[in-house]
Amino acid sequence: MFDKYMIVEDTLRNVVEGDDVTGFQLGVRLPYYRGLGLSMVEDVQVTVDGETAPASAVSLTVHGNTYKLADLPGIFDDRWEMGEIATVAVDKPGGLGRGEHSVAVRERLRISYMPVPGGGADQKVLALRD
């Protein structure tokens, strides 16, 4: 229902650690009208310029707390709030090149009252910010 707001404009940045560019990150929202416990966030898939990040390279930060994607199923005491802009980070030595990138995000959510997995998808062209 909020798919078009999943990828947040103007948030694509490289991640720098010391002198190294170690990956990139962007702001993402849930496509859902309520917040959700992190154990029910089954997947946050990030594809940039056609290349899908391996799950092992992805982490998610909600209100200052960072989790590896693989650890989310076991997180029962934190949640992603409705409309909250979380940061999804992808390990990628060297990061992304300057200029515009085609970014796609697909989130899969386990919603208990629905018989099938919920979630959504968004796709936008974002320019890399400094």
Added chain:
Amino acid sequence: MFDKYMIVEDTLRNVVEGDDVTGFQLGVRLPYYRGLGLSMVEDVQVTVDGETAPASAVSLTVHGNTYKLADLPGIFDDRWEMGEIATVAVDKPGGLGRGEHSVAVRERLRISYMPVPGGGADQKVLALRD
């Protein structure tokens, strides 16, 4: 509807070419009450002792005509008859060892009046015959 008859008892054999054992084969049927054009046989998946054969190693023989699995989508002038025992052959240098093997077969069929893929699955323990 005929899943339990898909794998035919007493048909598991190694394939010998000259002095070499190049693979194995067994007899399989469609789980369907009519014959089907081969272009609609989407998959014949063979798993022996937990190991699923790659599609590229599988071929199917119906009434004397042999086709690579990958070629089936383009076969419009031959069919797998109702109840016909076809031979599915798997390339596997050295073939299977003597004795009993757990064999699973899964067939996926494109049935036009059904909204979802048709087909079926069967599983049996077969002893390797000479």
Added chain:
Amino acid sequence: MLSTAHQIKRGVSFYSYQEECFLKKMSLEDCVSEAATIGALGIEIIPEQSMTGYPDPGEAFYRTWGGWMEKYGTTTVATDLFLDTKRYPGRVMTLDEMTESVRRDLDIAKRMGAKHVRAIINTPPEVMEACASYAEKLGLKLLLEVHAPFHYEHPWVIRHLEVMHRLQSPALGFMPDMGTFVERFPRVMSDRALRDGARPHLVELAVETYNSRGDVHGLMDTFNYMGANPVEQGIARLSTFLTWNDPRVMLEHMPLIHHIQAKFYEMTDEGTEYSIPYDKIIPVLIEGGYNGYLSSEYEGNRHIQDIFEVDSVEQVRRQHRMFERLLGEDEGVAAGASAQGGHSVR
């Protein structure tokens, strides 16, 4: 003698013997012979099931078939066509390709001496329209099988009715499958679910909801919230594929009905179908002046083959003894006369 005169005849679709044919326990000739033995003199055949080398079985096949019809005193009443709209990977057949496929099956029907051709439910109304005059020229009727969960107010069937009413072609009509009149949940299906691991309270809920004309479409969510396993979800889904309609719905469409597929799941030891009330169906057909065949379609095998030896022959025989009773043929026999011309073998 019969209290109500009628011209309803008995036949069998070889769909009924699918288990024995699949396992090569019965040959095609065995099927013809068996049908004749029980006075089911109208034969319905599925070429794609019974005809080796379909669609080109060779001249000999047709000669042999004709010879059997003569030898056993049977008639080819109907052939059943399929329409493989998804034959070509990645695309759906064009209207021309579909029309060609149906015409080829009409040619086969003609060569087998049939009068009626079953159009499978996915046949588009546009294809029926495109084939009507061809069928008429061949002296054939192309009949849409109305199979559960379809019915005469289903959006798809409404589109077919529009074509039939507009064209007024004698070659188009319906072939109702009596599986649209399942009054109670077939026991062979619920018993199988129990054997496959469904829990009794969930099976009962599905059966009771179906039998009381409840909201079967609501069962999927209900089962989901009750933690149903895949077998249980299967029985919930199955309950939406079964339908009960008052058989009198056929009366309005009787001018378009030329052949009946007498679907059944279980003929009990008492000689009735467990789920489909033929004692309510046949009087409606008589009232409507139906004069075609009741063509047996046994479909119980798939539900019992896990623990029972399937005996399609016995099941079909039982259905025909029921037909004889409901059609008043047994009264004719009791009176020492043949109630139906030519049905001397019973």
Added chain:
Amino acid sequence: MLSTAHQIKRGVSFYSYQEECFLKKMSLEDCVSEAATIGALGIEIIPEQSMTGYPDPGEAFYRTWGGWMEKYGTTTVATDLFLDTKRYPGRVMTLDEMTESVRRDLDIAKRMGAKHVRAIINTPPEVMEACASYAEKLGLKLLLEVHAPFHYEHPWVIRHLEVMHRLQSPALGFMPDMGTFVERFPRVMSDRALRDGARPHLVELAVETYNSRGDVHGLMDTFNYMGANPVEQGIARLSTFLTWNDPRVMLEHMPLIHHIQAKFYEMTDEGTEYSIPYDKIIPVLIEGGYNGYLSSEYEGNRHIQDIFEVDSVEQVRRQHRMFERLLGEDEGVAAGASAQGGHSVR
């Protein structure tokens, strides 16, 4: 003055402002203030949507909330709970875990000063039973939301009715969602499908089938056989999620109905809901002696956000002008008197 006396009050669920809240264009206090401005003095809130830090927002949150209620003259009428039965990967919650989850949400409702708690439809009847006395002790009513495609003869709701009738607890009942009374296909949904690439003849078929009470469950096969694309299949599926029932079905259950979610998709420029006939619904509620709130639930945003700026505030305002008219409040104003106690702000 009113021709028929009634005690129906007006409110709003903050579900209605989801678009603006999601995008941080409205704060929670903005929602309260807006509700008060239009005389929607009964507030319904979804803690998991509006409460940062749910389920433990901290003492300050509750103090602030209470302060707003006082400041704006509003009342917390209802909170909406979810039940995350699939919270733990690979298994479903136990009955104890579910009960604990619901009790925690009852505690939250109590602290917010609510009287009614929405139990989401997947809440099992066993959990309702296990929570009834706890709710009663807190002075709360735990009300199952009956949301389309559920209804009072749905197998799942029948199970809930059995518990409610057996327990006779004052704490259990229903919260009907007026989305169960969709008389015609919402235009915002069919228009969106067209914009997303559905072909007009297929959209029309879905809309017409729905509007004429045809077999919407038959649309999926129909669309499949007509070569529908995914958007078209979506509109067919959607037509099975919408339901029309005569609003009079609520009369039989009125003793169990304590809160109404006034779902709507589009308030037109003419001041009526395009698809849900509130002019038929509200007289039934009056006839049944319903004395709770009509709680706005705007759900049009998701269908128009692709091309329109969503204005939930204006949509809710329009719905309340319609409520005033149908509840006879505008007559009171015309006569210079307040038709409802305390509704001085309009």
